[in-house]
Amino acid sequence: MSGRLILGIESSCDDTAAALVTESGEVLASVIAAQEEVHNAFGGVYPEFASRAHVVSVIPTIEKVMADAGATPADLAAIGVTRGPGLIGSLLVGLNTAAGLGVGWNVPVIGVNHLRGHLRSADLEQARVKYPAIILLVSGGHSILARMTGPGEIAMLGTTRDDSVGEAFDKVGRMLGLPFPAGPAMDRLAAQGQPLFKFPRPMINEGLEFSFSGLKSSVARHMEKHPDARLEDVAASFVAACLDVLEAKCRLALTEHPSTALVVVGGVSASPPLRARMAAMCEGLGVELCLPPLRWSTDNAAMIALAAWDYLRAGLYPPAVPQVRLPITQY
Amino acid sequence: MSLTLALETSSGRFAVAVGRDDAVLYNSLADCEKGPERDLAWAVRRALDQAGAAPTDLSRLVVDIGPGGLGSVRGGVTFANALAFALSLPIAAFNYFEIVAHEAGPLDRPLLVALPAAGGDGYAGLIRAGQVVGMRFGPLGEIMRQAAGEAPALAVAGRLRGRLGEFLPDVERTDTGIEAPDPASLLALVRLHPDRVGAPGQPVEPLNETSPVFHGGVFHD
Ligand SMILES: [Zn+2]
Numbered sequence: 001m002s003g004r005l006i007l008g009i010e011s012s013c014d015d016t017a018a019a020l021v022t023e024s025g026e027v028l029a030s031v032i033a034a035q036e037e038v039h040n041a042f043g044g045v046y047p048e049f050a051s052r053a054h055v056v057s058v059i060p061t062i063e064k065v066m067a068d069a070g071a072t073p074a075d076l077a078a079i080g081v082t083r084g085p086g087l088i089g090s091l092l093v094g095l096n097t098a099a100g101l102g103v104g105w106n107v108p109v110i111g112v113n114h115l116r117g118h119l120r121s122a123d124l125e126q127a128r129v130k131y132p133a134i135i136l137l138v139s140g141g142h143s144i145l146a147r148m149t150g151p152g153e154i155a156m157l158g159t160t161r162d163d164s165v166g167e168a169f170d171k172v173g174r175m176l177g178l179p180f181p182a183g184p185a186m187d188r189l190a191a192q193g194q195p196l197f198k199f200p201r202p203m204i205n206e207g208l209e210f211s212f213s214g215l216k217s218s219v220a221r222h223m224e225k226h227p228d229a230r231l232e233d234v235a236a237s238f239v240a241a242c243l244d245v246l247e248a249k250c251r252l253a254l255t256e257h258p259s260t261a262l263v264v265v266g267g268v269s270a271s272p273p274l275r276a277r278m279a280a281m282c283e284g285l286g287v288e289l290c291l292p293p294l295r296w297s298t299d300n301a302a303m304i305a306l307a308a309w310d311y312l313r314a315g316l317y318p319p320a321v322p323q324v325r326l327p328i329t330q331y
Numbered sequence: 332m333s334l335t336l337a338l339e340t341s342s343g344r345f346a347v348a349v350g351r352d353d354a355v356l357y358n359s360l361a362d363c364e365k366g367p368e369r370d371l372a373w374a375v376r377r378a379l380d381q382a383g384a385a386p387t388d389l390s391r392l393v394v395d396i397g398p399g400g401l402g403s404v405r406g407g408v409t410f411a412n413a414l415a416f417a418l419s420l421p422i423a424a425f426n427y428f429e430i431v432a433h434e435a436g437p438l439d440r441p442l443l444v445a446l447p448a449a450g451g452d453g454y455a456g457l458i459r460a461g462q463v464v465g466m467r468f469g470p471l472g473e474i475m476r477q478a479a480g481e482a483p484a485l486a487v488a489g490r491l492r493g494r495l496g497e498f499l500p501d502v503e504r505t506d507t508g509i510e511a512p513d514p515a516s517l518l519a520l521v522r523l524h525p526d527r528v529g530a531p532g533q534p535v536e537p538l539n540e541t542s543p544v545f546h547g548g549v550f551h552d
Contacts, residue, residue, distance in 0.1 A: 051405065052539065055405060055408070055409055055536065055537065056536070058409065058412075058413075059412055059413065059416050059534050062413075062416070063416065073417070088402065089401075089402065089405065092402055092405060092406045092409070093405065093406075093409050095406075096371065096405075096406040096407070096409040096410040096413065097409050097410070097412070097413040098413070099370075099371055099372040099410055099413070100371070100372075100409070100410040100411065100412065100413025100414040100415075100416075100417065101413045101414075101416070101417045102372055103372050103375050103376060103386055103414055103417070104386055104413065104414045104416070104417025104418045105417050106386070109372070319367065319370070320372075321367075321369070321370075
């Protein structure tokens with residue numbers, strides 16, 4: 001291993017991303033080619049279009065990140081590329097690109113677990129996480145609670161049995177006529193309403209697993225039965241139910257696994273009411289709340305590169321083969 | 332002295348060949364050693380190794396851009412684009428029908444090349460006198476009948492050639508036996524068509540059902 005940088009490549013869903021990161025987490029350059037326009041029209045990510053867009057954008061994205069950092073292939077210790085979980089057609093574009101670059105530049109290629117990338121994202125640019133830490137990852141693709149005792153040392157505590165929080169936001173958002181992704185619009189709508197309706201808080205007192213699909217269905221049933229209910233109140237009631245569940249799970253995790261910090265990452269961590277709730281809870285518990293910049297909380301390649309350093313140190317080279325499902329416990 | 336790497340992507344097995352000028356130095360179809368499935372990095376390293384060359388010795392790539400296995404074509408073309416970018420190599424792209432036309436050689440009748448796509452759809456290509464005169468994507472029966480037109484006799488190739496009796500019961504069919512392309516054909520094609528070699532590092536795109544080539548051109552005039 002000679003180079004001082006890892007080139008991260010991320011293409012598990014709808015964004016094509018590349019980044020160059022040092023072992024200490026310094027981000028020399030990060031480029032994300034977003035596909036929002038492609039998917040807005042469909043109210044979600046359409047896998048076949050996502051994959052085709054990756055094919056077109058992946059090389060220009062990598063070319064730009066190398067140019068932005070003024071880096072050459074000789075600077076690279078490895079290429080870290082998301083191997084899963086994700087959409088098969090999207091994953092295979094990033095993986096085959098990494099494989100081709102690896103052969104051409106004579107650099108090792110490491111297949112990285114996307115979820116491990118998210119869990120490491122809070123240490124990008126500066127070491128923010130005080131270990132041991134509880135990490136809540138809440139996004140369109142994931143709802144995960146994990147505990148980390150150090151970089152790369154990850155224990156899964158719980159995940160969702162059905163929909164992720166972000167998915168529930170997007171599906172309820174569609175019922176309320178909000179654009180995709182629905183998060184920001186949902187928060188704005190909720191801020192103008194009252195949580196008048198008692199939607200269920202699925203599994204709120206049952207361990208560290210999540211479930212959001214029942215909540216989404218009960219919102220749908222409520223809207224059918226009460227077509228004239230104020231949408232602002234429906235949104236406020238839905239958001240309140242989600243926040244109650246997330247707060248309860250984090251509180252339980254911190255009680256069962258005493259930790260120094262709570263780290264919240266993923267697209268949903270941008271939600272102002274979620275941030276306020278978590279801040280109040282952490283203050284009460286005497287736990288440090290860590291909310292890294294949103295640019296590292298949503299999908300990006302810098303987190304993949306930082307996680308790849310953990311693999312390189314441990315001598316782990318999982319094959320660069322797409323894995324649609326990949327538990328967080330695996331590398 | 333030009334060292335060329337050929338990648339066949341449409342069959343899903345990733346066949347690889349290496350050639351220098353007229354000579355084929357390596358062909359994975361003749362190699363008993365099989366690497367991990369769908370691992371192009373392994374296959375290309377092995378190919379270059381066996382040809383006694385390094386990646387930096389390459390002067391160009393020639394790639395099958397499909398149609399064919401959706402994931403394998405996309406994965407293979409993406410790999411080729413990355414390798415070309417990494418080493419500033421030019422790529423020559425040929426589609427599956429052109430490769431099959433080359434392999435079939437001169438025939439006394441039109442050649443119908445047929446392969447399946449997802450959900451009861453398929454691809455058809457019609458070749459006359461070695462030229463691809465039309466390509467279509469759509470419902471299998473419909474595009475096969477369109478491609479066959481009034482022809483009383485056809486040569487057939489491609490993964491669906493054995494099923495064409497279902498759609499074209501009255502056409503006399505001669506089986507060419509060609510199912511998946513040989514990567515050595517790509518080496519021959521790029522020698523015959525040097526004009527198809529692109530600029531160094533210039534990426535190519537895989538074919539899919541929305542590609543314009545499937546929605547223009549006529550089979551019969
Ligand atoms: Zn993600």
